[in-house]
Amino acid sequence: MEGRTGGMEGKLVMVRQELGGAGGSGHVLTRDSINQNVVQAEYAVRGKLYAAAQARSKAGKQVILTNVGNPQALGQKPITFPRQVLALVTHPPLMERAKSLGIPSDAVQRAQEYLAAVGSTGAYQDSRGNALVRKQVADFITRRDGFPADPDSVFLTDGAGVGITLCMRTAIRGRHDGVMMPIPQYPLYSATVEVMNGTKVGYFLDESNEWGMDIAELDRAYNDAVASGVTPRIIVVINPGNPTGMCLTMENLKDVLMWCARRRVVLFADEVYQTNIYKPDTRPFISFKKALGELGGSAQCSTELVSFNTVSKGALGECGRRGAYFEVVNVDSKVVDEIYKLLSMNLSSNVDGQIYVGLMCQPPVPGDPSFPLYNMEMNSIIESLKRRALRLARTFNTMEGVQCTEVTSSMYAFPQITLPPAAIEAARQAGHKPDEFYCLELLDQTGICVVPGSGFGQKDSTFHFRTTILPPESMFDDIIERFTSFHAKFMRQYGGAKAKL
Amino acid sequence: MEGRTGGMEGKLVMVRQELGGAGGSGHVLTRDSINQNVVQAEYAVRGKLYAAAQARSKAGKQVILTNVGNPQALGQKPITFPRQVLALVTHPPLMERAKSLGIPSDAVQRAQEYLAAVGSTGAYQDSRGNALVRKQVADFITRRDGFPADPDSVFLTDGAGVGITLCMRTAIRGRHDGVMMPIPQYPLYSATVEVMNGTKVGYFLDESNEWGMDIAELDRAYNDAVASGVTPRIIVVINPGNPTGMCLTMENLKDVLMWCARRRVVLFADEVYQTNIYKPDTRPFISFKKALGELGGSAQCSTELVSFNTVSKGALGECGRRGAYFEVVNVDSKVVDEIYKLLSMNLSSNVDGQIYVGLMCQPPVPGDPSFPLYNMEMNSIIESLKRRALRLARTFNTMEGVQCTEVTSSMYAFPQITLPPAAIEAARQAGHKPDEFYCLELLDQTGICVVPGSGFGQKDSTFHFRTTILPPESMFDDIIERFTSFHAKFMRQYGGAKAKL
Incomplete structure (x- = not known):
């Protein structure tokens, strides 16, 4: 907060010194004096990579956030039926007009x-x-x-x-x-x-x-x-x-x-x-x-x-x-x-x-006016996620030194990457964990923000990253192209997967 | 949870005994074995009185909940403008129809x-x-x-x-x-x-x-x-x-x-x-x-x-x-x-x-289409709360042995009651704190649910209760009648305020 509250800061420091404040900053609460369980807790999903992605975004560069399972932030359309019900409950005068608004009777009934x-x-x-x-x-x-x-x-x-x-x-x-x-x-x-x-x-x-x-x-x-x-x-x-x-x-x-x-x-x-x-x-x-x-x-x-x-x-x-x-x-x-x-x-x-x-x-069931659209929308999303899940894992498995278990459920792929020793050494010199280094390079060169495996835990000397399967299918060709060409370049640069530690 | 999951219970107990479970219930988690800070924490707003009120309500008797500052549960109408905006944001297709729905243009603009x-x-x-x-x-x-x-x-x-x-x-x-x-x-x-x-x-x-x-x-x-x-x-x-x-x-x-x-x-x-x-x-x-x-x-x-x-x-x-x-x-x-x-x-x-x-x-300001209604609704609620605040405190001050500071803000009155020694003794015998006893009696006889002062803390040997000022004005005559006649009867029954400890 220093310096953000106007011109008081110089004077504040004076008072703090008079008061003999603990610690250099004079604050009662400092990183060293607060609950150390809080300080020790690590939360990688919005950690170093997310911070780097935010900085990149502020600098006006493109970022493709695949770090959090947040489908509607990546363009997934909300399912119509529950939104209709919620709008009616939010502003009940709309109920009288529901028919003219094309909102089905079962949505009105549920809202009531x-x-x-x-x-x-x-x-x-x-x-x-x-x-x-x-x-x-x-x-x-x-x-x-x-x-x-x-x-x-x-x-x-x-x-x-x-x-x-x-x-x-x-x-x-x-x-x-x-x-x-x-x-x-x-x-x-x-x-x-x-x-x-x-x-x-x-x-x-x-x-x-x-x-x-x-x-x-x-x-x-x-x-x-x-x-x-x-x-x-x-x-x-x-x-x-x-x-x-x-x-x-x-x-x-x-x-x-x-x-x-x-x-x-x-x-x-x-x-x-x-x-x-x-x-x-x-x-x-x-x-x-x-x-x-x-x-x-x-x-x-x-x-x-x-x-x-x-x-x-x-x-x-x-x-x-x-x-x-x-x-x-x-x-x-x-x-x-x-x-x-x-x-x-x-x-x-x-x-x-x-x-x-x-x-x-308690979703709409067959026979309810809302059922056909609801069912179509729900299936369409799951079918699309399925195509993306299978394609992403398949793609990772074509990449040098990458192995990815088939994604049969959830929203994530968690491929293992065999990183070349030279990449591990480059990470050490840059002050990053090896998988963090790989992910930061990926972000820098492609705008794709994933989360390093070290944020989730992994067996020693293995490296992974997590990506969601959520980018819209219209972007998938592009994203896969970015992943594969980045990876190929990275592996060339650092000597390839065969040079295992 | 005992007995709630069907016919398994007898068999479950057997297995627990075989396993040599800690404590009589055989559960891993018992009141004695969980985090004792949780057990020790007291939360009076939804405490003994609230439980009694819930039981009363389940038994089909009227309850007037003045224990929580929850105005819309007591009939206060939501302010129109923010609800309109939220309905549009919830179901964006409504935006095109906003005009025909009588939703002002500034609400649409804010929603967008x-x-x-x-x-x-x-x-x-x-x-x-x-x-x-x-x-x-x-x-x-x-x-x-x-x-x-x-x-x-x-x-x-x-x-x-x-x-x-x-x-x-x-x-x-x-x-x-x-x-x-x-x-x-x-x-x-x-x-x-x-x-x-x-x-x-x-x-x-x-x-x-x-x-x-x-x-x-x-x-x-x-x-x-x-x-x-x-x-x-x-x-x-x-x-x-x-x-x-x-x-x-x-x-x-x-x-x-x-x-x-x-x-x-x-x-x-x-x-x-x-x-x-x-x-x-x-x-x-x-x-x-x-x-x-x-x-x-x-x-x-x-x-x-x-x-x-x-x-x-x-x-x-x-x-x-x-x-x-x-x-x-x-x-x-x-x-x-x-x-x-x-x-x-x-x-x-x-x-x-x-x-x-x-x-x-960032509410509507003068000149915005929504301003007149918004302003009227907001003022009307505050003016009504003001009338209720003043009236409630004034009423309490007319009651024997009750003193109430003027309610100049917030949503509560916190009157002090001088309880007769006989009432304090009756509370002891019933296993309640004196103010709890008073409030339970009030609930039992009038349906009004308030919170005893002991839930908030008070000086030793003083007794209070907290009531919200939120019941609608249409109910106010009735509520005040219930309060005053209950109190008069209570004081008669236990010998009056003069018989101070």
């Missing part, structure tokens, strides 16, 4: 229903979320899994991250509490655990086996943690995977649930990409709740499960709404009460986001 | 401007908020105070509570860090400090002096904290006051700012009620930023200031939007970077809320 349920979108709702929306969520889960869900086990939040943070806060007491998380992982988790003063315990996903989960590796990670004085009490599983694009099999899900029961570890299931499925026949999305339900009938699994979902992903892609829910299963009712109390400190999540959650969970 | 700025309301924005909105906030602050504000010192959040929590988290390291807060105070602060593992340090507001701040009392509180090993590093000031309805004078503001500089304490200014002003001539709202600016020219005050504002209060009353901003002043740029990083972990606040912040800060 939500308006009656929330009172006004300007009113706080119950802190765990509006009751109608929670019922729609519970009905959706029940239909999806074939096992019952209770509306009172559903909580609505301003984005899934809020729910994850809140549940982490409830469970974590200090450094001796461990949170197991995949490597690679979405860095929200490591950053949140750091801020909460817990200890992160990484388990490796198996890149050679489509980024699947290996129970022996979970045991390895658990035992290593215990040996160092940390007891894991939460395991985070991101399914479908971010950044890996993997989708776990029923067998894998059940193994993980039983492992949790054996080890007495609570399962946080990040299932926000559950409708971003590109091989539904061979790799469908299966929820942990469903796997738990199936186990309940046979192996009787007591695992405490919290599952997160959002309107930000899938074909809706309504990131800016901050609409999300989580469901708690097998969780002690007194703990649920504490979660409710914590939520109540923030009074209410945003009502537009809540309504969107309801619309996601 | 926001749509261009955000891309889509379904897209994440920069983590500190959309740049156009932050500029509008900075312009508003500059106009309001006559001192410059920098858009890069403004952060947008999902409600003011999120910003407060985030800044607290940044500043608080542990139990030795104190947060000074008024008694009485809005319990978000005590609860948040508890969850953050800081120490709350109460300073009393002076009820005999219109709930003003007394510098000697700040010194007393500070010194007592230091003597017990706690160093205050933040002071929270709620101005206009919640629950007190007070509005601080310029002299008081400057004294507090200078005290902060002397004591090296950071000032968190909760200024969310800044437009709820009912005596603008004698008790106008003055921001701490303005007082700081005036001091900067003379006494050169270095106080680090964070000021919070929201669309939830004022005449807008759009609680359900979760739109808010905070401005940091004199804060070290490296600390601002850390705040930005923390915000980035949640990616973006909700875009509808951001747009509402922009609309609050």
